[in-house]
Amino acid sequence: MFAHEVLAPAGSDAGPIATLWWVFLAISIVVYVLVLGALCLAIRRARTRRDFSSGTMAVTDARSGRIVAAAMAVTVLTLTGMLITELVLGRGVLDERLPAGDAVRIQLTAQQFWWQAEYQDASPQARFTTANELVVPVGRPIELLLRSQDVIHSFWVPALSGKKDLIPGIDNTLRFSVREAGNYEGQCAEFCGYQHANMRIIVTAVGPDEYQDWTARQRAVAAAPGTDHLQRGQWVFERSSCALCHRVRGTGAQGTVGPDLTHFGSRRRIAASALRNTPATLSAWITNPQGLKPGARMPATVLPAEDLRALVAWLGSLQ
Numbered sequence: 600m601f602a603h604e605v606l607a608p609a610g611s612d613a614g615p616i617a618t619l620w621w622v623f624l625a626i627s628i629v630v631y632v633l634v635l636g637a638l639c640l641a642i643r644r645a646r647t648r649r650d651f652s653s654g655t656m657a658v659t660d661a662r663s664g665r666i667v668a669a670a671m672a673v674t675v676l677t678l679t680g681m682l683i684t685e686l687v688l689g690r691g692v693l694d695e696r697l698p699a700g701d702a703v704r705i706q707l708t709a710q711q712f713w714w715q716a717e718y719q720d721a722s723p724q725a726r727f728t729t730a731n732e733l734v735v736p737v738g739r740p741i742e743l744l745l746r747s748q749d750v751i752h753s754f755w756v757p758a759l760s761g762k763k764d765l766i767p768g769i770d771n772t773l774r775f776s777v778r779e780a781g782n783y784e785g786q787c788a789e790f791c792g793y794q795h796a797n798m799r800i801i802v803t804a805v806g807p808d809e810y811q812d813w814t815a816r817q818r819a820v821a822a823a824p825g826t827d828h829l830q831r832g833q834w835v836f837e838r839s840s841c842a843l844c845h846r847v848r849g850t851g852a853q854g855t856v857g858p859d860l861t862h863f864g865s866r867r868r869i870a871a872s873a874l875r876n877t878p879a880t881l882s883a884w885i886t887n888p889q890g891l892k893p894g895a896r897m898p899a900t901v902l903p904a905e906d907l908r909a910l911v912a913w914l915g916s917l918q
């Protein structure tokens with residue numbers, strides 16, 4: 600369901616990177632076979648040659664010198680060829696001048712251990728914030744403005760682009776476009792602490808109409824609870840420690856330390872994609888986050904069973 604494959608490129612940057620990998624693999628196989636062949640030949644000749652008279656040695660030395668010189672020339676040519684291939688393909692990735700006017704700009708801020716995504720827009724009302732799951736339109740340039748809140752992280756969605764570091768105090772930019780609709784999974788690629796391996800991200804590429812619908816839904820504030828049960832869930836959220844860290848637009852919860860949960864119910868995974876978004880995993884995550892993701896910044900929230908059920912139902916209703 601989630602493509603996590605560097606050799607099945609679906610993004611503008613990933614194509615040249617995959618090509619480079621295949622070219623280097625082919626060259627390496629040829630070199631490996633030639634070196635092993637030469638080694639076998641040398642062993643065979645050393646075994647069969649028994650004549651070490653001085654005249655023969657002089658002839659052999661001269662011939663060996665020529666063979667070594669030729670091998671060195673081939674090595675230098677091969678390495679130069681590989682260097683040029685890498686520079687040309689690397690330049691293709693770096694120099695990619697995607698038309699900037701039409702770009703979808705997302706400020707992606709890495710935190711221990713999750714991703715905050717702020718979709719930019721010229722008009723402030725059209726901006727919105729989400730976390731860990733990006734939705735982007737197929738074909739349009741995507742510009743990620745990469746920042747880190749704490750330590751060095753690295754954004755890497757293998758099927759779409761190369762890696763780019765997120766460094767505290769330094770703004771980085773990554774541009775690419777997605778060629779095919781689909782779900783692409785990524786991974787923080789720079790060791791950033793205890794839960795580095797569970798700092799994942801999902802990029803979903805959709806058609807332009809679906810993207811418009813999604814952004815319209817994301818801009819909206821949270822839906823008002825339709826039942827007493829859901830109302831109780833919102834009440835629990837606003838009055839517990841949840842609201843100190845999380846924001847749900849349209850409610851009293853305005854925390855900014857953790858992920859924005861305004862449309863939490865529409866996300867497929869929780870805890871930076873470490874767990875599936877189901878009522879059971881969410882209940883476990885709220886009551887014992889350290890048991891599921893040791894080292895995560897999320898504190899445990901212990902609630903009466905009925906309050907927890909209402910809270911989980913309300914979070915799930917935030918589509």
Ligand code: CUA
Nearest residue numbers: 752787791795
């Ligand atoms: Cu963030 Cu590794």
